Amino acid sequence: MSEPVTRRDLLNNVARGSVLAALGGGAIFLVQKAHGQVVWQVDASRCTNSRLGDSTNVEACKLCTTECVVALSAVRAVNEHSKCGRCNICPAYFNITSAVDEKGLPSEKQCPRDAITRKPIGKADPEDPANNFYDYVIDEDKCDGCGKCVMKCKEPLGLGSIVLRVRYDRCVNCNKCAISRSCPKDAMIQVPVEEALRPPEIRHNPE
Amino acid sequence: MKLNTHPRGADHRFSWSAGLRSGRLIALLLFLLFAPGIRAQSITYSRPVETAPQENTIGGGYRTPAVQKPKPRDYWLQVADVFVLGTAMGMSVWLVLKRRNRKWAVALSIGSLAYFGFYREGCICPIGSIQNIAVALTDPKYSIPMVVTLTFVLPLAVALFFGRAFCGGVCALGAMQELVLLKPVQVPPRLDRALGLLKYVYLALAITLAIKPALARDFLICRFDPFVGFFRRTGSPQMLMLGGGFLLLGMFVGRPYCRYLCPYGGLLAWCTRLSRRGVTITPDKELDCGLCTNACPYGAIERMRAVRKDCLYCARCYASCPRTRAPLVTLS
Numbered sequence: 001m002s003e004p005v006t007r008r009d010l011l012n013n014v015a016r017g018s019v020l021a022a023l024g025g026g027a028i029f030l031v032q033k034a035h036g037q038v039v040w041q042v043d044a045s046r047c048t049n050s051r052l053g054d055s056t057n058v059e060a061c062k063l064c065t066t067e068c069v070v071a072l073s074a075v076r077a078v079n080e081h082s083k084c085g086r087c088n089i090c091p092a093y094f095n096i097t098s099a100v101d102e103k104g105l106p107s108e109k110q111c112p113r114d115a116i117t118r119k120p121i122g123k124a125d126p127e128d129p130a131n132n133f134y135d136y137v138i139d140e141d142k143c144d145g146c147g148k149c150v151m152k153c154k155e156p157l158g159l160g161s162i163v164l165r166v167r168y169d170r171c172v173n174c175n176k177c178a179i180s181r182s183c184p185k186d187a188m189i190q191v192p193v194e195e196a197l198r199p200p201e202i203r204h205n206p207e
Numbered sequence: 208m209k210l211n212t213h214p215r216g217a218d219h220r221f222s223w224s225a226g227l228r229s230g231r232l233i234a235l236l237l238f239l240l241f242a243p244g245i246r247a248q249s250i251t252y253s254r255p256v257e258t259a260p261q262e263n264t265i266g267g268g269y270r271t272p273a274v275q276k277p278k279p280r281d282y283w284l285q286v287a288d289v290f291v292l293g294t295a296m297g298m299s300v301w302l303v304l305k306r307r308n309r310k311w312a313v314a315l316s317i318g319s320l321a322y323f324g325f326y327r328e329g330c331i332c333p334i335g336s337i338q339n340i341a342v343a344l345t346d347p348k349y350s351i352p353m354v355v356t357l358t359f360v361l362p363l364a365v366a367l368f369f370g371r372a373f374c375g376g377v378c379a380l381g382a383m384q385e386l387v388l389l390k391p392v393q394v395p396p397r398l399d400r401a402l403g404l405l406k407y408v409y410l411a412l413a414i415t416l417a418i419k420p421a422l423a424r425d426f427l428i429c430r431f432d433p434f435v436g437f438f439r440r441t442g443s444p445q446m447l448m449l450g451g452g453f454l455l456l457g458m459f460v461g462r463p464y465c466r467y468l469c470p471y472g473g474l475l476a477w478c479t480r481l482s483r484r485g486v487t488i489t490p491d492k493e494l495d496c497g498l499c500t501n502a503c504p505y506g507a508i509e510r511m512r513a514v515r516k517d518c519l520y521c522a523r524c525y526a527s528c529p530r531t532r533a534p535l536v537t538l539s
Contacts (some may be wrong), residue, residue, distance in 0.1 A: 014365050016481040023360050030343050030356045038350055039279055069439040070328075081271045085256040120266045133260060140275050159259055172330045172439075175338060176241035199275055206426035 029137035038190045040177045041086040042075060044163045044200035046187035049147040052155050060151040062190075064164055065144050069181045074171035075164050075179065077115075079138050080199045083161035086133035090151035091149075093118055093136055110149050115142035140167065142177065163200055236511060267341065285354045288327065293361055299376030299520055300369045304484060309526035312375060314512035318383035324379030329438040331355060333362050333373065334380070334471040335429045338408070338417035345418045359375055362471075366478035370485035374465060374472065375520020380434050385456050391461050391504030399506045402467040403517075433464060461504030465519060476516040482526040485515040486524065494529060502527035 044050045048061050064075035089105065093116050109116070110202035121133040134205060138149075145164055153162040182190035262269055276500065280456050280505045295315065322330065336359040343351045362373035375379050392400075416425040429435075429520075433450040436442025442450075442471075465472050488499055488511055500508045501522055506515035513524070525531050 012481055012483075016483070018477065019367060019481060020364060023363055025355045026340075027360050028342070030340070030351060031353045033343065034350045034352055034356075037279065037282070069435075070439060078274060078276075080274055083259045084259070085259050086265075087256060121265055121269055133265060135272060135455055140277075159256070161259065165276075167277050168279040169277075172280070172328055173279070174330070175335065175429050176424065192463065193279055197278065200399070 036122050037193050038165070038175055039168060039193055039196045040171060040180065040188055041191050042164045043168050043189050043197040045185045046185045046186070046189075047164055047183075048203075049150040049155060050160065050163045050183075050200075052109075052160055060147040061184070062146050063182050064147045064179050064183075067182050068133045068145075069174060069178050070170050072170070073145045074167050076140055076143040076167050077138055077145060077147065077150050077162050078165045079136055080161045080163065081135070082199075083159055084136060085159045085161070086135065087158075088132050088134065090118070090134065090153075091134055092116070092153035092162055096157075110152060111143075112146065112148065113142045113144060116149065149188060166196070168196075209332060236329055243348065252360050267512065280383050282352075283319050285352070288331070288510070289354050289357045289361070291322060292358060295377040296362065296372045299372040300365070303372070303375060303486060303520050303522045303525075304369065307522060307525035307531055309522040312520070312522045313385070316385055317378035319377045320379050320386070322379075322381035323377070324383065324438045325478045329379060329435040331358055332379070334378075334469060335426065335432070337470055337474070338413055338426050338428055341414045341417045343423065346421070349421075363474060366475045367481055368483050370479045370482045370515045370520065371472070371475045372520055374475065375522075377440065379467075380432070380469070381462060381465050381519065383434050383437070384454070384457040384464060385519075387457050388461050388504060389458050392459050393504075394460060394506060394510075396506060399466070404468050406470055406473040407466055410473050413470055430469060466505060466517070479515040479518075482515055486513045486522075488513055488524065498527045498529065498531065499524035 032120040042050075042064070069075050092110055095108035095110050096104040096106050097125045098106045101107040115138055117137050118137065119135045119137070121135055124132045147164055150162050150164055152158060177188050180186070210487045234496070254402045262271055265488045298315055299312065302308050302315060312517075323329070336355050337354050339351045340359050342349045362377070365372050374383075416427050419425070431446070431449075433446070436447045436450055453464050488508065495511065497511065500511065504523065505517055505519050505521070507519065507522060
């Protein structure tokens, strides 16, 4: 035999039912509105390190390294190999203002964490350095996204193949990216995942 | 030898260029020497190459190296997170209400702390999702994935039936404070109630800041999450100190963040007013000994009855109850 339903219980049930309905309705509204995941990505045409034609800063902007909430920043420098000039003396790999060693190459490297490796393509001809090509590969685990190489790999010296990108194995996709809060050029933006994984195309100042 | 980097009037010594074979390199170095002073002049430097050589121009079977592009966490893993959330809440309800077992409830807390805290690094959590829900409801351009909606709704739905099961065994922030609570002191009820209102102020403030226009938007709850720095093993010194302060205070005052600041706790407290079941001090079996009241560090037992809106599912009352420990004690 079941207990008779008291008025208190009935009211309680009705109230609970309406709260549940409200939650469910809200959830359905939000799920219908949802269109794919958005993630944070650096807009290369705004970033002061990678924007072509921007020579206002001599020092690379390091905010992507210092502001990110994860231990080694989720932003790293990426060499888009299809755009890389593979130069013998790469302005992003070498500190080209440093003294020249016995091989005729600058003695200092640009990267403070030694994250870039330089490997000849085919057999390097020592008599014709201008026609030797090299692969420059950035070690993702060493790079902290300081932007020094990005700054050098753009006009007038480089082709602009190195850009800063967000690495999604590290990025925790904060509601408001800490880098975006401090970026002076508003270059950290939210974009759909597919767009974020494509290589950046336009690099000129949008203003 | 270091080159002179101040070009104006500098004497360009070319003795070092003996080692250079490429004229372009000299041009490049010269350009760099002059670069700061020649802003108005035309650039004489020409790049080593003007266009990027491709596979077919390089030849010799050369393959362009693949660019590393780590993808975001797979969607099914995010869905799995929601499942873990739901399962953990189910276990919390079962362990506390049915088994009345504090040991296993604590074990569940530790598991949740490891998973949602240290493995998932505190993201995503229902507490922060309040803001995303608020923005998605008000801004027509902003949308959130289904997993965020579910993360927000599930604990509230559970609270409507069983009370704050989420707070007890699942919430990583709660687990953190639960584990450091060594010497609980009772907060005077008046002070407890007054401080408890703070979380609604915080809730209102967080929603107000979140529903601003996109550029002025701020996610207060995430920014001032006291423990996320520990989960990620990094953070600004101020936030780590704030977290440390909460933990230090939490050694004596039971779960200060949960009771006085957690905005989601405020929402859960509203839902528990309608809950069908919850932690109960069973009247027909009690001894009137009051041990449970003393054992509750959250002031959630008033006049020998559990207050559902304040009960954080820690099961300390059951653990302290002589009835649970020795069920054969007879009432006199």
